[in-house]
Amino acid sequence: MKRRTFLKSGLAALALAGAGTGSLSLLGKNGLVTSAEAGGFSDPLPIPPLLTNLDVSGETASFTMDVQQGKMNFFPGTHTATLGYNGNFLGPTIRVRNGQQFRINVHNRLPEVTTLHWHGLHVPAQWDGGPRQPIPAGTTWSPDFTINQEAATLWYHPHAMGLTGEQVYYGLAGLFLIEDDISDNLDIPKTYGVDDIPLVIQDRRFFENGQFAYAQNMHDVMNGVIGNHLLVNGVMQPTLTIPGGQVRLRLLNGSNSSIYKIAFDDQRTFHVIASDGGFLEHPAPMNSIILSAGERAEIIVDFSKESQYAVISLLVEQMRGSSFEAMRIAVNGTTGVTPMVQDLRTIEKIPESEATKVREFIMETMSMGRGRMGMGMMGRRLTINGKKMDINRIDELVQLGSTEIWEVTNRSAMMMSMPHSMHLHDVQFQILSRNGRTPPAHEQGRKDTVLIMPGETVRIISRFRDYTGVYMYHCHLLEHEDDGMMGQFEVIS
Ligand SMILES: [Cu+2]
Structure with missing residues (x-):
């Protein structure tokens, strides 16, 4: 298939230099990494950086971004060929305000076409970034529109015809946060990277030489590519250290085709405060939440009763696959109890x-x-x-x-x-x-x-x-x- 040429050739070259087993013709189990090598919870959870607004006045939201090839060390001693926005894997978090004028220059540094779709955004069709807005290799795409939507956790990813799955798998995805007066004024955690934590949850399959096994046989197409390694913000088994108290987790199922059931190892109750398009009217208490690929939820988890140095695990179970201890949350500090906010916003029910x-x-x-x-x-x-x-x-x-x-x-x-x-x-x-x-x-x-x-x-x-x-x-x-x-x-x- 022509569309996969550049990735295939790149991988083939790396495979030759690797363990010698990584031919992309190896579909199914052969040559796949199946054991549970992982980070062992020694790496801190990386927080995607906020993309810098080039308009220092902050009046408009003006950004620039490169879509590029990269490599990652998911396993010791191996390089995995990847794609990323402004980096090796995934992309920075774009944060804007409702009503702001949004401008971005997206430079496609890949040797193939891509697009950039704003998933969940109410946006003029010409700037939607779907299959009808290709960004050919080596060119720049410059959307310019007004943010016309209330506070929400959205995300961005490529959407080129027939290439979406592969480009997302190799690493192209990032978060797109909208804030507004309501999100500013709610008494909820809102310090990005401290108590307001984005979690991009994805699974991947690897060949023994460390390369992604995004191998499309008919079985993979019908079932979706379901991975046996779990990444949170691009890292296996990281640890998030928090100051205690309430923590807001912005969950994105960023996988290609997996359906995740997300919970904590002690089955604790948490409160869902937002769905794909923003706040609920009231927090919804739950012990686990199911998110299919592309869905988001914001949850508030209360760690105020934890003793200092308590460790709680985030569990992710694939509906049609494995269960993972995805991440550990280490409490480092003690805080007073904050009451859970009761009213988030009113939502007009469409009759x-x-x-x-x-x-x-x-x-x-x-x-x-x-x-x-x-x-x-x-x-x-x-x-x-x-x-x-x-x-x-x-x-x-x-x-x-x-x-x-x-x-x-x-x-x-x-x-x-x-x-x-x-x-x-x-x-x-x-x-x-x-x-x-x-x-x-x-x-x-x-x-x-x-x-x-x-x-x-x-x-x-x-x-x-x-x-x-x-x-x-x-x-x-x-x-x-x-x-x-x-x-x-x-x-x-
Ligand atoms: Cu389907």
Whole structure:
């Protein structure tokens, strides 16, 4: 495949210099690192640096960023070829304010095309950074628009046709935080990197020579690439040291296709304060939270009752894979007890009666036919409403200013049950129901990505305002998306 040429050739060269086992033709188990080598909790959790605003007055948010190749030492004595924004792996955190003018120069220093999509951002279509806004190798892309959205933990990642999964896997992802008067004034932890901690959670597979094993056979496409090593902010088994008291964790499932159940080793209760698109009305107490790829949650964890030098583990369990002790949290200090904030913000519930249109979307894992061997992997395909992505086809026309209900069903045939998710560009939606039932409290806020389990129907409602143009909707299991589980809606005036 032409699109993978540069990574393949780069890896092949490194593999020759390595242990000699790392041919990319090794799919499945052969040549993969399967044991649990890891950091042993000796490395501090790295905090992605805040990207420097070039406008010293702070009036506008003006940034510059390089998309570049790099290398990492995930295992002693080996180099892993990676991609990063302004660095070797992942990217800096971009922080802006609602109402600010946002400008950035994105320099693509890669030898292949990329894009930069602002996941969760309500943004003019021309600056969405989806497959329709390619940044060819060696060129610069310069979006310029107004932040028009309340405080939220969003993120950015590439979104080029057929390349998203691989480029994210190699390291292209970063956080995009919006702040506003409400987030400023709430009595919650808000000192970035001290008690307001971003956690980009991802899993990876490696060849024995240390290279990423992003090997796309049909099994990987259908199931998604599920890794057996867990990274938090790009490091295996780090330790976060905190001063005690309340800590706010901004969780991002930054994996390609994994669904994570996140909890603490003592099963302690924590409070979810924000979903994908910002604050909930009230904190939702939980003992564990499930996030599919691309989803975020902000949680507040209270360590005020911990003795000094207590250590608590963050556990991450893959729905279709392994369990990990992902990170340790070491308390170094003692603080007084802070009461949990009760009211976060009001969220106007969009009434169903406001919707002028209901659209149906069927996400399907279907068989192309049965041979003597039954429904083989090769005969399966992933579609939305029976179609695969075609950039020259607009699938849905949406009237500017209208409110719509989208009913999304995961119709997986028996023996092919596969979780999917639905992600919409342009909007933050609200979940009306899951299989007819009211969603749990932590899913009652604004969302841009929703997990849809086999046999499930999720009804969502959204207002399509401010911007016309073409946007994507797709499954956020990136291997599914790259395989064409994506469509385009155009907002027209
Ligand atoms: Cu999917």
